[in-house]
Amino acid sequence: MSSDSDILDLARRLAERAEPGEQVEVTVGRGTRTTVRVHGGEVESFTSATSHGIGVRVIADHREGFAHAGSHDPDVVDDVLAEARDNASFATPDDHVGLVEPDGVEAVPVDHWNDSVVAYSDVDKIARTVELERRVLGGDPRMRSVRTAVWSDAAAEFALASSAGLALSSRSTSCSMSVSGIAGEGDDTATGAGVDAARSPDALDDDKVVSDAVQRATELLGGRPVPSQRVTLLLEPRLAATLLGIVAGSLTGDVVLKGRSPFADRLGEEIASPLLTLVDDPTDTRSIASDSHDGEGLATRRNALVENGVLAGFLYDGTTGRRAGAASTASAVRGSRGLPSPGVQVMVAEPGDGTYDELLASLDSGFALRSMNGLHSGVNPVSGDFSVGAEGRMIRGGELAEPVREITIAGSLQRMLLDIAAVGGDLTWLPGGTGVPSLVIGDISLGGR
């Protein structure tokens, strides 16, 4: 891949075209990606691709407009700038919109580039994915098929320049593998998936991906609904991360300022069990999602969200920070196709005590959650109500008991936070970059037969 200075030059040259009284911010991206899908021991598809993107934000007379395109061709780039200007002219004037200016915070160095991803051969990618499928199929006599075994890797370059004087570029590599297995026993079928992501091929844990898929598929065989009841819920880190992620999302400036968060007016109040401390910390380089800068180019920093159960802060980008009468918390996130907005970058829940097995042993009865589905329709982040489809195992006498399927768990995010009964010491860094331990939550509604 060529040096990233040419995309930074492109961003700079375009940002320099800001007219008097106008602010212009340009983001430029470029990347390559390969994806290998294997089925039945053969390559089902092999995708190799390059992509380009450019996004332009224009602010003039306190009005903001945006345009993007999937090409760096000079005529396209000119169009994008013109379209962003035109779009700005139709926005409602807003004193709070504007670019951020450097605020003196020093960036934590983060290097997510690893040549070994680019050097990894197609033959190795294919062989490793074929092996992944084979091992899942052979992992247990009850494994019947594998829906897909997938390898994916990417190398990406990013540059940002603005008329406010910011100019930066970065590059990163990543790779991931995932597999979805189907287990069967008689007429009964169950599925389970394993996934891992890393910044280099060596860092991927094939054994864990295989054992997760096999164990998750086989342990739910024979599962059926149980009667409706209230249960204590035991969450492994990846599921705790899902629920806490929805909470963290409702602590971002946009939803808070627009009255769409159940926590909007509760700064300084106790919103959770004192056992919970939740932060957003993109400077924590243990996370695969750590980054030195946010989506507007400010140096990232650690932001406390919940400290010992007390609501400690919200996350802001430039515009929402000004609207709140505060500063940006360097929490701008963005895709290449839209304006930045405040978001969670690296959520970390601070660990307490005990392993998953120790938490399990401490419960006389309860429900060990293994999967949730329907989150996009079943969680209302405005009201805080949630109701999702679930699978898992009953807990009896501190041990895992019968598998359960076709049930729901329901409650409210507000109540759930207060009902956190234990936080494990098993802080786990997940493929998505969040760091979360196991959790025990009391008194959740389980809907079944």
Add this chain to the structure above:
Amino acid sequence: MIDESVIQRTIGAALGTGGEFAEVFVEDRRSTGAVLDDRRVEDLSSGRDRGAGIRVVSGDTTGFAHTADLTEAGLRQAAEAAAAAAQGGGGGTRVVDLTRQTAPRPNEIRTLPEDVAKATKVELLNRADEAARAEGSDISQVMVRYGDNRRRILVANSDGLLADDDQVRTLFAVSCVANGDTGMQTGRESIGRTVGFELFDIYDVEDLARRAARRAITKLQAVPAPSGSMPVVIGKGGGGVLFHEACGHGLEADLVAKKASVFAGRKGELVASPLVTLVDDGTMSEEWGAYSIDDEGRPAQRNVLIENGVLTDYMWDHLRARKEGRPSSGNGRRQSYQHLPMVRMTNTYIGNGADDPADIIAATDRGVFVAQLGGGQVNTATGDFVFGMTEAYLIEDGKITSPIRDGNLIGNGPEVLTRIDMLGNDFEMGHPGTCGKDGQGVPVGDGTPTLRVTSLTVGGTAA
């Protein structure tokens, strides 16, 4: 979009490593969007994406590459990358004669959104905001979204096919938050059609906004949803999501072929209540999931999947159909030129039954009436699915009573299909949806009359 001779030479290059099938898919997409939120028009954006995806099939392997460079050199490079990825044996030259094919359009576009002034689009947002807020002081927040996109595609393949389509879609959505003593509730309404700006000659955005606002206000009185298994009546229009999840995905031939569907090997069997006739129809004029050709160049079709309860056929794309030696059913779709096509639904619906909807409610002693469904999700291998209720009420003694809070319904596809015991005569299409599969989203429609399922699990919090 691209000269035919260039396409022809690109296909030739794609077949250079001996692949049996090659395809060039070119896409030029323009989109505009505007959002009004918190009384401000913000987030005005425009997008332009154009490029080509080239695939080469050799044996069971598909090689795929995409590029934003539509010059002949750029296309050739992508063709060679796809050919190398397919790793066919032995080279060779094949010249393919392309024959342009035409397919009927579901409807003509009367007003291209790009010909409409942005100020006119923004005006719609303001009108909807005012109408929603006028519904009452309980409305604390209104978000209105306008979006249009025009997608021109061209498909050519080594079977000699050459076809193109110009797809225009327009969408308008209103989300309201109502704030009351019991906390906040939300209400949403949306319209979307495969039409241009004439969408707003057919639909009144103020009426849409008022409905969204009333839905949020009504839910302020909502009681906790019951939990457990009970009869569920689903109102007209909304039930399509049920079938989309309960069986639609399981009837996609790619999942059937991988034995990742509970409906594999069940063609000709009674899989549903005899009341159920399920159709997937990409030709439905103006509907959100309609098109002239699919993303493999095949004309859209009306496909009967279940007839009077009997499974009649699956849905097919080119690759799966080719393996079975049968024609594709026009269900090969992709999110963009950067994605491989796969089997996808279009507009999926159940036609009218004989029951008066009022009789269906009256015949239900105790249960839940779902007036609007949210999205859903299914595990096709087990058939277990969930979908969300975004407006629902208790049924008590044959009457609709208190509104209930949002929650999910959960069930198992093959079981639920056999439990449909009443079907209304009030068919309606539902809301425009985006169906996600393997990371790709495509626009889909669905519809049903009012119907009753004798038992579904409601995921509430009430004892």
